[in-house]
Amino acid sequence: MLEAAFADIDWPSHERSVNTFKDGPHIFLVKFLHGWLPVGKLVSRYDPVKYPSACPSCDEPSEKSKHVLTCPNPECRKWHAALKTSIWHRCESVDTDPALLDLLLWGLNHWLQGTPIPTHRVPERVAHLLHSQTTIGWDNFLLGRWSKHWTTLQLQYLQRDHIEVKNKNHGLSWSSNIIRLMWDHCYKEW
Numbered sequence: 001m002l003e004a005a006f007a008d009i010d011w012p013s014h015e016r017s018v019n020t021f022k023d024g025p026h027i028f029l030v031k032f033l034h035g036w037l038p039v040g041k042l043v044s045r046y047d048p049v050k051y052p053s054a055c056p057s058c059d060e061p062s063e064k065s066k067h068v069l070t071c072p073n074p075e076c077r078k079w080h081a082a083l084k085t086s087i088w089h090r091c092e093s094v095d096t097d098p099a100l101l102d103l104l105l106w107g108l109n110h111w112l113q114g115t116p117i118p119t120h121r122v123p124e125r126v127a128h129l130l131h132s133q134t135t136i137g138w139d140n141f142l143l144g145r146w147s148k149h150w151t152t153l154q155l156q157y158l159q160r161d162h163i164e165v166k167n168k169n170h171g172l173s174w175s176s177n178i179i180r181l182m183w184d185h186c187y188k189e190w
Ligand SMILES: [Zn+2]
Pocket: 055, 056, 057, 058, 059, 060, 067, 071, 072, 073
């Protein structure tokens, strides 16, 4: 990752999310964040006969951790739909800026489908956020490495639209709430 992209990551939101993801799921999380989960490519190194490296659900010859979440098989597509619906409900419940919600679902959708993110066709107000998160990577978005601009824009939205600023609808509580929801889904999918 570029140094500038690294510096643009909202590390406090990431840390808050990690610290509240406890017990069994925490072991999953550590492996998930470091790319150590036992996927085909990794386990086949120990015994390629017993553990083939290919994806068991499609034609992918070398199953990497990204592939487990982006596999085109129908079960995985169902999981994508459930993840997006769940994020949508959660974001609505914490007064999320509709422009941020659109961008979030749109970016995530492109990453899950493996299609490139068009950089035009987003409102001017969120263009720098899109650039920043795309530089950091949308895979990193799912790993809770969010651009700093997400929380900044969310607070600006609340203030501009005169929505009461509460603990849950801005800052670390807001971002870590959504990040943990994504991780819960990834944990269940695994
Ligand atoms: Zn597959």
